Amino acid sequence: MRIAVNEQLYDAVPSSTAGTVRDEVKPDADVLIVNGFPAEPGQRLGDGDRLVLIRRGEVPSADELDALLTARHTPGVHERVKQATVGIAGVGGLGSAAAIALARTGVGRLIIADFDLVEPSNLNRQQYFLDQLGLPKVYALRDTLARINPHVHVTACHLRLTPGNIAEIFGAVDVLVEAFDRADQKAMLAETFTARFPDRPLVAGSGMAGFGPANSITTRRVFGSLYLCGDGETAAAPGIGLMAPRVGIAAHHQANAVLRLLLGEDPAAD
Amino acid sequence: MQLTINGKPTETTAGSTIQNLLDQLRLDSRQVVVECNRAIVPRQRFGEEFLAEGDTLEIVHFVGGG
Numbered sequence: 001m002r003i004a005v006n007e008q009l010y011d012a013v014p015s016s017t018a019g020t021v022r023d024e025v026k027p028d029a030d031v032l033i034v035n036g037f038p039a040e041p042g043q044r045l046g047d048g049d050r051l052v053l054i055r056r057g058e059v060p061s062a063d064e065l066d067a068l069l070t071a072r073h074t075p076g077v078h079e080r081v082k083q084a085t086v087g088i089a090g091v092g093g094l095g096s097a098a099a100i101a102l103a104r105t106g107v108g109r110l111i112i113a114d115f116d117l118v119e120p121s122n123l124n125r126q127q128y129f130l131d132q133l134g135l136p137k138v139y140a141l142r143d144t145l146a147r148i149n150p151h152v153h154v155t156a157c158h159l160r161l162t163p164g165n166i167a168e169i170f171g172a173v174d175v176l177v178e179a180f181d182r183a184d185q186k187a188m189l190a191e192t193f194t195a196r197f198p199d200r201p202l203v204a205g206s207g208m209a210g211f212g213p214a215n216s217i218t219t220r221r222v223f224g225s226l227y228l229c230g231d232g233e234t235a236a237a238p239g240i241g242l243m244a245p246r247v248g249i250a251a252h253h254q255a256n257a258v259l260r261l262l263l264g265e266d267p268a269a270d
Numbered sequence: 271m272q273l274t275i276n277g278k279p280t281e282t283t284a285g286s287t288i289q290n291l292l293d294q295l296r297l298d299s300r301q302v303v304v305e306c307n308r309a310i311v312p313r314q315r316f317g318e319e320f321l322a323e324g325d326t327l328e329i330v331h332f333v334g335g336g
Contacts, residue, residue: 094336179336183301186332187313190303195310209335223305223328236335247336 001047007067010051018043022053029053036074050075066151070106077263078106084262085109087173089161089189091137092116093242094205095179096127097251098258103145103152105259110145112138113157113169125244161185163192171197175258178204179251183235194226203257203267207231208250210240217246219253221268229253271323282321289316295329303330 003012005025012021018032019041031054032039045051052071054060060068070078086107088095091114099110114137118128122137132140138156145154157169166189170176176193180186186204193202207230208217216231230250236242257267271284273291282291288311292299304311305328311319321327 090336092336181334181336183298183332183334186334186336187301187303187330190330190332191310191313194303195312198310204332205336206330206332207335209333222330224308226303226330228330230333233333234335235333242335 001045003045003048004050006052006064007050007070012045016045017041018045018051021045021051026053026055028055030056033071036072069149069151073106081106081259081262082108084174085111085172086258086262087111087170087176088113088179089166089170089176090114090179090181090185091126091141092122092179092181093125093244093247094208094251094254095177096137096141097248098177098179098255099141099145100127100148101252101255102258103149103154105255106149107152107258107262109153109155111155111157111170111173112141113159113161114138115158115160125242125247161189163188166192167196173200175201175203175261177254177258178202179254181236190226194224198224201225201227201261201267203227203229203254203261205229205250205254207234208246209234209236209242210246211243212246214246214249217249217253219257219267221266227257227267229257271321273321273324274326276328284323286321287317288319288321288327291321291327292316292329297329297331301332303332304328 001012001014003010018034018039022029033052035050084107086102088099091112116137118132118135118137118140122128128140136158138158142154142156145152178186178189190204206228219229222228260267273280299316307326
């Protein structure tokens with residue numbers, strides 16, 4: 001039977017287990033992953049299975065890196081998300097967290113746009129670091145994403161998004177994430193993008209301030225291809241700050257909605 | 271006259287514009303996206319678009335934070 005071992009084709013005898021192939025190919029491997037899921041050495045292998053063998057702590061060669069980075073990706077999913085282009089409008093609390101989740105998921109291309117610089121008040125919820133203070137957020141985030149997954153192609157646009165440049169910057173995206181802070185900017189982007197690309201999904205965020213219940217944050221379809229993640233009503237206001245947990249929950253609702261859309265699933269299904 | 275807003279029947283004064291309706295609903299026109307009979311209405315036209323009996327609207331009101 002034919003299997004893939006660290007993404008190389010391999011002819012294995014029919015009675016092979018993850019352990020017997022490990023002993024033949026990479027005897028010092030101590031992490032065995034079959035079809036994206038950790039396996040015991042005794043697990044039987046079947047035709048077409050994907051086995052990834054990792055030695056814990058080892059720095060892999062460049063050739064091996066791609067296979068190892070994708071070892072925990074579900075086969076069939078990775079190939080599809082790798083072809084995708086996702087736009088992220090604004091890389092504050094929502095956008096920086098969604099970008100990291102999508103890069104870890106292996107989305108092939110991200111287009112990120114934001115005019116802002118990293119400042120200390122961002123660090124309570126945004127995915128930046130002290131040594132990035134003062135940098136444009138899009139460049140700081142591009143560096144962070146490259147440290148996580150160098151195979152993601154990131155286009156960083158350090159500019160203010162306006163009705164005049166949104167179609168140009170995000171014209172190539174399969175899905176756009178709205179991740180602005182201000183309500184009027186969210187509305188501006190949603191109006192501009194949905195009017196110009198009515199069939200292209202837009203995943204917006206609205207209502208994630210404070211420390212209210214996590215379970216009040218949902219993903220729902222509003223109309224057409226516009227989806228909304230959040231509780232829909234809790235605005236950031238004096239006394240109701242933006243905090244890492246709920247902003248992170250909403251951002252990951254957005255990232256999961258993107259993933260589901262890329263895989264042809266309904267993001268708002270129960 | 272009767273409209274359907276976000277799936278719910280809603281009464282408004284005959285001759286209302288979209289801006290009048292937003293005022294009635296106490297919604298800030300800068301923070302909404304309005305779809306009327308399945309077409310997005312640019313916000314510059316909120317004051318000139320008159321509503322008609324039976325119009326179907328979807329109104330998304332965004333709140334700040336992100």
